[in-house]
Amino acid sequence: MTISDWILVATAIIIFVYTCATFWYASETRRMKKEMMKQNELSLMPAIIMYNDGDVFYIKNIGKGAALNVLIKDITSAEEKITIKGEEKIIQIKCREIPSLVPGEKEILKCKTYICGIEKDLPVEPALNPQFATTNFNVEIEYTDINGVNYQSSIMTGKDGVKIKKIKKIKA
Numbered sequence: 001m002t003i004s005d006w007i008l009v010a011t012a013i014i015i016f017v018y019t020c021a022t023f024w025y026a027s028e029t030r031r032m033k034k035e036m037m038k039q040n041e042l043s044l045m046p047a048i049i050m051y052n053d054g055d056v057f058y059i060k061n062i063g064k065g066a067a068l069n070v071l072i073k074d075i076t077s078a079e080e081k082i083t084i085k086g087e088e089k090i091i092q093i094k095c096r097e098i099p100s101l102v103p104g105e106k107e108i109l110k111c112k113t114y115i116c117g118i119e120k121d122l123p124v125e126p127a128l129n130p131q132f133a134t135t136n137f138n139v140e141i142e143y144t145d146i147n148g149v150n151y152q153s154s155i156m157t158g159k160d161g162v163k164i165k166k167i168k169k170i171k172a
Helices: 003-044
Strands: 048-053 056-061 067-072 075-077 082-084 087-089 091-095 098-101 106-108 111-115 118-120 136-144 150-158 163-170
Touching: 048 136, 048 150, 056 067, 056 098, 098 106
Parallel strands: none
Antiparallel strands: 048 056, 056 106, 067 098, 067 136, 075 091, 075 136, 082 087, 091 111, 111 118, 136 150, 150 163
């Protein structure tokens, strides 16, 4: 092989190595972009929880972004039916929508109680309060961040205490 052949081989090897490095660099840049987008999303993500302070229940945004259109779905008994005066009844608790919660803001939970679909003038708090509850209730809270991404917080409250089950992003 002549010197010009060696130069061609060396040039081909250098181009191959450079091309591989470029592809590796591009893939790392893409991975970094995805990670930065995820971090940006997390920095704007609201996280809504429910908790009680004595007899008062609150909805609070513990996330870093504002929560819009906070909707507490109908709260239903985890056991589906409860016993009232010896009769099994289905109990539902319907809550008002909260237009927005900024980070750290809390609102008192305001709800109405329905037994077998009929509105009853019963306080909601004792049924949800771990000190007095005889059953558990599942609470689903749906809300949106400022970018229009939808989230859902799943909480269980009642005789076993208040527990955050999960906070997840949901598809619209």
